[in-house]
Amino acid sequence: MAISRATTDKVKDRVDIEDVVGDYVPLKKKGQNLWACCPFHNEKSPSFSVSPTKQIYKCFGCGKAGDPIQFVMDIEGIGFNEAIRQLAGKYGIEIEEEKQATPEEVQAYNERESLYIVLNFAKEFFVKNLLTEEGKAIGLSYFKERGFTPEIIEKFDLGYAMNGWDYLLQAAQKGGHSTDLLLKAGLILQKEGDASRFYDRFRGRVTFTIHNLGGKSIGFGARILTQDKKQPKYINSPETEVYHKSDILYGIFQAKKSIREKDNCYLVEGYTDVISLHLAGIENVVASSGTSLTENQIKLIKRFTDNITVLYDGDAAGIRASLRGIDMILEGGLNVKAVVFPEGEDPDSFARKVGSAAFSSYLADNAQDFISFMIGLHADDAGNDPIKQADLIKQVVQSISKIPDPVIRTVYVRQSAGLLEIDEQIIQAELNKIYLKSQKDQFFKTQNSPTTDFVEDLLPTKEVPTALYRLIELQEREMLRLLVNYGFEMVSEELHVCQYLLQETEELEFKTPVYAKILTLYKEALLQGVLPQPEYFLQHNDQEVKKEVIHLITKKYELSTLWESRFQIFTHHEADDLAKTVYDSILHLKKKVIKNMLDEAKAKIKEAETEKAQEEVITERISVYMELKKYQVEIDKQLGIVISF
Structure with missing residues (x-):
């Protein structure tokens, strides 16, 4: 039986040319592309080129070329279905067998592909706008003020949305893209009370392209540059068939290789935080883009590393509000460290303030494991107040209980007992209580069934x-x-x-x-x-x-x-x-x-x-x-x- 179109789509979405080819030949960066000696014919000088941006490979010696799926077919000498099965196994994708595709399924597939095309058109349109007179004066000057280099602007597909009602709409229609498709992609809005009038969602803002794991454009964030209190500072693409906020992290496409190499992922909040760290030479960084961290985002990071370092702004109240994210990371089986910046600073502002070398040193010197971080955060508040001290102990134990690995959990029990100056058995008893309650609540929910x-x-x-x-x-x-x-x-x-x-x-x-x-x-x-x-x-x-x-x-x-x-x-x-x-x-x-x-x-x-x-x-x-x-x-x-x- 054939593999379902849904499985093929998932493989295409997740597959990465650099990751796939890198399993077979060592790749070296040269310019925008990666190069290696061709695996399909004997050569001494590299003529085999891989483009991470375009997700294709080409050998200028023997002429072999294609996408990641074609590469597996060529290198393994197998057919399309076999290549999909192999890649599905590599990326942990469950294989669904195909029943005969219905007209609705064919239509859904075609629409999904069309969304990628129109979103890529929008990305290129916003990027080209930086070369216009308005784009240079407003968008490009903003990026330069932030210290963004031409290489960084190109690397992240940064752009500018013209300050007019329908610049993108008109250009897209001239390019053959329908109004209906632009609506579904979240690029335009319908005028309230007038079904025949449409206008651009992003206007007079710099744009940040959001990529999926394979490098395709799936959405945008856009920042206003004026002091208009009636307008939000950032607006983002809505949920679409190809963009699910809870499944993606900003910068993951640019960061995945470095995350794997460094065996650590820095987690920040915003677009500019990610870009500032890249400017500082730190590429293993992603952002949750201002949304609460989700289980799927944690799973996405875990595909590349078991270690996360969360970077917090120097705002104690904000840090306490976001501690739930640490529990989720622990529950996902990852190891967590935290770095807190000085009062009033965030990763972006601090990196620009102190420079690359000092910023990197600060991250290395100030990273602490989550137990030390949590206890240090609450210790001053707790003071000698026994009620607050007891509350702190319960919070620490609650976090430790999320750790699935019993050896790691045992080590943290001992560490926290020492830091909190209490008997280890008290912490273990609290852990047992939490564990019994949670397991009993989950187990045999259908106990009253016939x-x-x-x-x-x-x-x-x-x-x-x-x-x-x-x-x-x-x-x-x-x-x-x-x-x-x-x-x-x-x-x-x-x-x-x-x-x-x-x-x-x-x-x-x-x-x-x-x-x-x-x-x-x-x-x-x-x-x-x-x-x-x-x-x-x-x-x-x-x-x-x-x-x-x-x-x-x-x-x-x-x-x-x-x-x-x-x-x-x-x-x-x-x-x-x-x-x-x-x-x-x-x-x-x-x-x-x-x-x-x-x-x-x-x-x-x-x-x-x-x-x-x-x-x-x-x-x-x-x-x-x-x-x-x-x-x-x-x-x-x-x-x-x-x-x-």
């Missing part, structure tokens, strides 16, 4: 296939190991590990006899007011129980204490994060049980079909199967397992 009764009825009585039985047995053992070793530990201020484990698994019946026996003994002890520790079971008369408990409490390998005490190598211990360890164990056991139930439900469907049961019976059994499947998908999601169909 499937629940089916689950409870099915569990105790059904035969389990041997292979699956072994998996369930191993997971039951893990549950008992945690219960015996840590049941008496506190997973939060109000809850013991054993309480949490038992209440989360009360609907499950253990199938391995010895584990069921230990579980029963444990529950009986609790009813008698005893919180059993390993010694409780070792004194039991049942030899099978004693032997199994010995296995449960004995570790095959122990890490040397010298790792931490002498060499300062900190490792993650399961006891450091009991909430997650216990919760994951519960999920794994439920996953195995539900796998058994899915097999049983599938057999019931097949049985009904074989016996030609009534359609209502078959439909009901399929419904049960689908509900169970939802449970399985939810569990996999919680465990971080990606399912591919």
